[in-house]
Amino acid sequence: MKRQLTAAIGLAALVAGAVGCSSGGTAGQDAAASAAAETGTVTVWLMGEAQTTWPELVQQVNDEFAAKYPKAELHLRYQTWKDKVGNLDEALKANSAPDVVELGNTETMKYILNGSLAPVDRSSYDNNETWIRGLVDTCTYQDKLFCVPYYAGARVALYNSAMFKEATGSEAVPATEDELLSALDRVQSDKRGQKSFSALYLPGPYWYAAMSYVAAYGGSIARFDDTGRWHGTLSEPKSRQGVTHFIGLVKKYNHGDLKADELDQAAVLGKHRTAMLYGNGWEVAGALEPLSGDPKLKDVLRVTTMPGPNGKPLPSFIGGSDLAVTAGSKVQDLAKDWVRxxxxxxxxxxxxxxxxxxxxxxxxxxxxxxxxxxxxxNAVPDAWFTPVAPGWAAIEKQKVLVEMLDDILAGASVEAATTAADARIDQLINNPS
Incomplete structure (x- = not known):
């Protein structure tokens, strides 16, 4: 169920028009007085992580905002990743969109291209010269910035150090993939009595992981060519190598439902049904939850770099979120200051x-x-990202990569499935969603 929280907080913002200075006044005093006189209502949509993982940050900013703008109101609502895009699309159609919305960095281009986001002034924000490039790129179109980087994420190896030590004598994850697979084989042998145990839990439809292996071999999902159009490249030899490698690992080590996605993989780790998974570092917290996992694993679960093919770390997807002000907002100055x-x-x-x-x-x-x-x-500088293309959101929505992986696991050849995926990508990727 989507969790929502609505908070009404007194706020205010800059008054349009100059305020006359008294003989004893200063520019700072005038600005403060102008802000204190502003009225308006700012609606903010944040994702659930803000509510559960850093609620003190939300409170800190809302208090700061309320102190500066005491006569305005703030309506804060939390969304789930499953429902947010649908809710936002409906709100935009109904002219009831929030003033500020958190967007995953694969979602931004759709809303930039359909005119839903207001441009923002990069120089107004802290650390703007050292923002992580993978986030900035998802907010930028034709040299204009349409959202502000919020936080980043990179996938890594999450593992049960006790299981590794029991099977191999060492709590550490080996540095190379060949050594890792040998260690996982020993872990799997130790747990051979548990039919559903997966030494390495790699969900079959987990396309973020699959594309990390594609990147490891030098392949890609799509490429922008010299004709000014994008086209799918999953059927190219290097990409197929990566897909084949991923599928091999899934078939060998995943002893669960091959159609289950990665959304509940933290619970698999927390319930002792795997020794390792590839995910976000914050998923450790989910594995320690009393209901979905085991708090006793607190000193056992570790995070490390995931070894990849060819003796190198597995390239990571640069995930994360951005904050945008909607183009239809009637209180854009207030909204942009809250984002600041x-x-x-x-x-x-x-x-x-x-x-x-x-x-x-x-x-x-x-x-x-x-x-x-x-x-x-350390994975951030060399991380990969999805194509910053007009139709990428449609490719995700239609689950092109998920269905490609499902088809292969159901018996289709890598050659046939990647060729079919490229054909679908070509149909969608150049068309704004």
């Missing part, structure tokens, strides 16, 4: 202190040597 506060250096430090990757390289740097965040933080 929510992405300030002070706010980003709250995220960093919670082992969430901040939106900029300056505050990311200390996390590269912190055990809980080192793997993800």
């Amino acid at each position: 506060m929510f992405t300030s250096a002070k706010s980003q430090q709250v995220l960093a202190d919670k082992d969430t990757l901040p939106n900029n390289l300056t505050q990311l740097a200390p996390l590269k040597s912190k055990p809980a965040t080192a793997a993800a933080a």
Whole structure:
């Protein structure tokens, strides 16, 4: 069920038009007085992570906003990833869209191209010169910025160190994939009495993981060519190598439902049904939840770099979220100032202190040597991203990559499935969603 929270908080913003200075007044006093006189209602949609993982950041920013703008109101609602896009599309059609909306960085281009987002001034935001490039690119179109980076994410290996030690004598994950697979074989042998146990839990439809293996071999999902159009490249030899490698790992190690996606993989780790998975570092918290996992694993679960083919780390998808102001907002100045506060250096430090990757390289740097965040933080510079193309949202919505993987696991050849996927990509990728 979608969790929603609505908060009404007194706020205010800049008054349009100059305020006359008294003989003893200052520019700062005039600005403060102008803000204190502003009225309006700002509606903000954030995803559930803000409510469950960094609620103190939300409270801190709302308090700051309320102090500056005491006569306006803030309506804060939380969305789920499953429902947000549908809810936003309906709200945009009904002219009832929020003033500020959190977007996953694969979702932004759709709303930029259909005119739903207002441009923003990059210079107004903290650390804008060191924002993570993979986030900035998803907010940029024709040299204009349409959203502000919020936080980043990179997938890494999450593993049960006790299982590894029991099977191999070492709590550490081996540095190379060949050594890792040998260790996983020993773990699987130790658990051979548990039919549903997967030494490495790789869900069959997990296309983010599959495309990481594609990237490891130098392949790609699609390419922008010299004719000015995108076209699918999954049927190219390097891409097929990556898909084949991924499918091989799924078939060998996943002893669960091959059609189950990755959304509940933290529970698989938390219920001792796997020794390792490939996911976001914050999924450890889900594995420790009393209902879905096991809090006793607190000192057992670890995060590290995922070994990939060819003796190199597995390239990671650069995930994350951005914050955008909708083009139809009647209170854009208020909305942009709330975003400024929510992405300030002070706010980003709250995220960093919670082992969430901040939106900029300056505050990311200390996390590269912190055990809980080192793997993800060091993966950011070399991470891959989905095509920043007009029709990418439609490709995701129609589950082109998921269905390709399902078809292969159901018996289709990699050659046939990747060729079919490219044909569908070609139909969708150049057309705004």
